[in-house]
Amino acid sequence: MARAILYDSVLCVGCRQCEETCSERWKLPYTEKIAAEEKTSAHKITAVRTHGERFSRKLCMHCIDPACASVCPVAALQKTEAGPVVYLEDRCMGCRYCMTACPFQVPTYTWSEILEPKVAKCDMCSDRLKEPTRCSEICPTEATITGDRDELIAKARERMKESPDSYYPAIYGIEEVGGTSVLILSAVPFDQIGFSKSIPKENLPQTTWAALQHIPNIVVSGSVLMGGIYWLNNRKEEVARAEGEGREGVK
Amino acid sequence: MKLTMPKITFWRVVFAVIMMSGLAATYIRVTQGLAGSSNLSDEFPWGIWIGFDILCGVGLAAGGFTLAAIVHIFNLREYKPVVRPAILTAFLGYSLVVVALMFDLGRPWRIWHPLIMWNPRSVMFEVGWCVTLYTTVLFLEFFPLVLERFKLTKAHKILKGVMPLIIIAGVILSTLHQSSLGSLYLIMKGKLHPLWYSPLMPLLFYISAIAVGLGMTIFESWHSSKAFGRQLEWPLIQKLSRMLAVVLSLYVVMRLFDVTQRHAWVYLEQPGWESKLFMLEMALFIVPALLLYREKTRQNPTGLYITVVMFLLGFVTNRLNISLTGMEASSGVTYIPKWTEVAVTFSIIAGGFAIFRLAAKNLPVFEAAEHEVPAAANGSRGELASVNATGD
Incomplete structure (x- = not known):
C-alpha cells in the first residue's frame, strides 16, 4: 500500500492548522507573519492560499514518477516504495535542477544559508508511515486525508457523486504528469485555485529518456565510425608515404 | 626577464575594474551565500551563472x-x-x-x-x-x-x-x-516557452555547438593576429567561413522547420519579450548565415569578423533565451541578475x-x-x- 493524500479544497475552511503542525514537524518557526505568507518556501513547507472565498493548499504532489528525482545527478531525491518523495541532504550538492524541473514549482531552497544550504519540501511525513500525515491528522474537516491512492480516488469519486453540484468534475493528480500521490478536489476549475493548467499529462522523465537512451548507441557507433575514418585516412597517408618519399611535405 | 611596471592602457584599466568587481562579488558570495550574491529565487533557481x-x-x-x-x-x-x-x-x-x-x-x-x-x-x-x-x-x-x-x-x-x-x-x-x-531542458515541458521548447533541442544544441566552434576559431584567429602582430591565416579562415556557412544554414533550416512543425509561429503574435527576443535571435542567425554566402563578405577580413561576431551573439542570445527569457513566464516572477x-x-x-x-x-x-605553412609564417x-x- 503506497501512501497518498487527498486534499478536498471544497471542505477546507482555511484554518491553517496544517501549516502550523507542519512547521512544528520541521522545527520551523510559525508566527503570524509567516502564517500570512501565502506561498511555500524553505521556512513554510505547506501553504494555504486564499482565492476569494476559497482556499487551496500547496504541498509537494509526490508524483508517481517525479521529475525532481529523475533529474537529480546525485539521486538526492528519491521516490520511495511507500509513496513519499524524499530528500537526502547528505548527497545534495545544490545544483537546483530539481527546482527548475519540477512542474509544480515545489522544491524550495534555503538561499540565505551560507555553509549548508539545502532543498526543502514536504516529504509526506515519511518519518511516520504507520500513522496518517500530520496535516491529515490535525485537519478538522477531513479536507486533507491520508490513505492508499486507489482508495482515495474511490473516496473522491464518492464525494463528487454525493454532491455533484459542489464539485468540479475532475480529480487533479490522476493524469497530471502521469499521476501524483497527492490528489486534489475543487469546486471550480483547478487553475482558479492556483493549480496550473499547463501541466503536461505525460510522464516527464520520459521526455529526457527519449534522448538519453541513445547514448550507448552514439558511443559505440561514433567510436567505430571515427576510428574507421581515422584508420582509412592514415592508411592512405602511409601508402602515399611508401610510394614516394618526396611527397611527404605536401600532406 | 625584467620586472617593470606594466603600462597603463585602456583595456588594462577595464580589466582591472572587472577583476576588482569580481573579487568583491566573490567575497559577497562566500560571506553572504546565494541569497546575498544573486537574485535567484525559489521561482527562478537558475540565472546567468547557468x-x-x-x-x-x-x-x-x-x-x-x-x-x-x-x-x-x-x-x-x-x-x-x-x-x-x-x-x-x-x-x-x-x-x-x-x-x-x-x-x-x-x-x-x-x-x-x-x-x-x-x-x-x-x-x-x-x-x-x-x-x-x-x-x-x-x-x-x-x-x-x-x-x-x-x-x-x-x-x-x-x-x-x-x-x-x-x-x-x-x-x-x-x-x-x-x-x-x-x-x-526536455523535462521542462510546459515550463519552457513553446517558441523554444522542442524535442529537437539536443540536436539543435549539438549543431549550433559545431557552428560556434568554427565561429570561435575565426574570432580567435582574428584577435590573436591583432594582439600578437601575427599574420592572419587568411586562406584557412576563408575556408572555415565556408564551412561555417554550411553548418549555420543547416541549423537555421532545422530551426525554421522545427518551429513550423510544432505550429509555434502563432506565439509570435503574443505580446511580451519572448517574441521580440526570439526575432532578435533568429535575425542574429539568419543574417550572418546569408552574409557568409556573399563572396564579398568572405573576402573582407573586417566584414567576415563582424559577421562572425553577429553569429556568436546570436548563439549567446539563443542560450540565454532558453535559460532565462523562455523560463520567465511560467515562473511567475521577473529575473534580473544582481550586479x-x-x-x-x-x-x-x-x-x-x-x-x-x-x-x-x-x-x-x-x-x-x-611547420605546416612555411610560406605564410616565415616572413612575418x-x-x-x-x-x-x-x-x-
Whole structure:
C-alpha cells in the first residue's frame, strides 16, 4: 500500500492548522507573519492560499514518477516504495535542477544559508508511515486525508457523486504528469485555485529518456565510425608515404 | 626577464575594474551565500551563472572538438595551424565553466558527488561525467604544448602515440554533452516557452555547438593576429567561413522547420519579450548565415569578423533565451541578475582572455603554423621569442 493524500479544497475552511503542525514537524518557526505568507518556501513547507472565498493548499504532489528525482545527478531525491518523495541532504550538492524541473514549482531552497544550504519540501511525513500525515491528522474537516491512492480516488469519486453540484468534475493528480500521490478536489476549475493548467499529462522523465537512451548507441557507433575514418585516412597517408618519399611535405 | 611596471592602457584599466568587481562579488558570495550574491529565487533557481557561464561557456569552447575532429580524424591537415589555439580555448573554457560552477552550486565542495553517487536517468549526471572526462581529455590534448615547451621529447612521443584514441574520446564526449545541454531542458515541458521548447533541442544544441566552434576559431584567429602582430591565416579562415556557412544554414533550416512543425509561429503574435527576443535571435542567425554566402563578405577580413561576431551573439542570445527569457513566464516572477552575478560572469570572461594571452605568449600555441605553412609564417616572424617582444 503506497501512501497518498487527498486534499478536498471544497471542505477546507482555511484554518491553517496544517501549516502550523507542519512547521512544528520541521522545527520551523510559525508566527503570524509567516502564517500570512501565502506561498511555500524553505521556512513554510505547506501553504494555504486564499482565492476569494476559497482556499487551496500547496504541498509537494509526490508524483508517481517525479521529475525532481529523475533529474537529480546525485539521486538526492528519491521516490520511495511507500509513496513519499524524499530528500537526502547528505548527497545534495545544490545544483537546483530539481527546482527548475519540477512542474509544480515545489522544491524550495534555503538561499540565505551560507555553509549548508539545502532543498526543502514536504516529504509526506515519511518519518511516520504507520500513522496518517500530520496535516491529515490535525485537519478538522477531513479536507486533507491520508490513505492508499486507489482508495482515495474511490473516496473522491464518492464525494463528487454525493454532491455533484459542489464539485468540479475532475480529480487533479490522476493524469497530471502521469499521476501524483497527492490528489486534489475543487469546486471550480483547478487553475482558479492556483493549480496550473499547463501541466503536461505525460510522464516527464520520459521526455529526457527519449534522448538519453541513445547514448550507448552514439558511443559505440561514433567510436567505430571515427576510428574507421581515422584508420582509412592514415592508411592512405602511409601508402602515399611508401610510394614516394618526396611527397611527404605536401600532406 | 625584467620586472617593470606594466603600462597603463585602456583595456588594462577595464580589466582591472572587472577583476576588482569580481573579487568583491566573490567575497559577497562566500560571506553572504546565494541569497546575498544573486537574485535567484525559489521561482527562478537558475540565472546567468547557468544560462551564460555554463550553457554559453561550454558551447563557445566547442572549437576544441570541432577542429580536433577536422584535423586529426578527417585528416584535413591544412587546418593544423588553428587547432592548437582552439584546443587551448576549449581547455580554458571548460576550466572556467568549473570555476563558474563553484559560484553557482549551493555546496561547491561536493562537486565530485556525481562521480560516486549515480543516477543514470539524470541528464545532469551525464553532463557532469562528460565534462569531467572531456576536461581531462582537453588537458591531455593541450599537454604536448607544455612538454614541447620544456623539450620533454620522450613523454611527448608517448602521448602522441595514444593521441588518436584521446581525440576520438574527446569528439564522442563532446557530442554527448553538447547535445545533452539541450536535453537538460526536455523535462521542462510546459515550463519552457513553446517558441523554444522542442524535442529537437539536443540536436539543435549539438549543431549550433559545431557552428560556434568554427565561429570561435575565426574570432580567435582574428584577435590573436591583432594582439600578437601575427599574420592572419587568411586562406584557412576563408575556408572555415565556408564551412561555417554550411553548418549555420543547416541549423537555421532545422530551426525554421522545427518551429513550423510544432505550429509555434502563432506565439509570435503574443505580446511580451519572448517574441521580440526570439526575432532578435533568429535575425542574429539568419543574417550572418546569408552574409557568409556573399563572396564579398568572405573576402573582407573586417566584414567576415563582424559577421562572425553577429553569429556568436546570436548563439549567446539563443542560450540565454532558453535559460532565462523562455523560463520567465511560467515562473511567475521577473529575473534580473544582481550586479554580483554580472561581475562574476564578466570576471570569468576577462580572466579567460588574460590566461589565453599568457598561454599564447609563453607556450608554442601558434608555432604549428610555422611547420605546416612555411610560406605564410616565415616572413612575418621567426622564433617564439619574437612573439614575446611583439606582445603589446
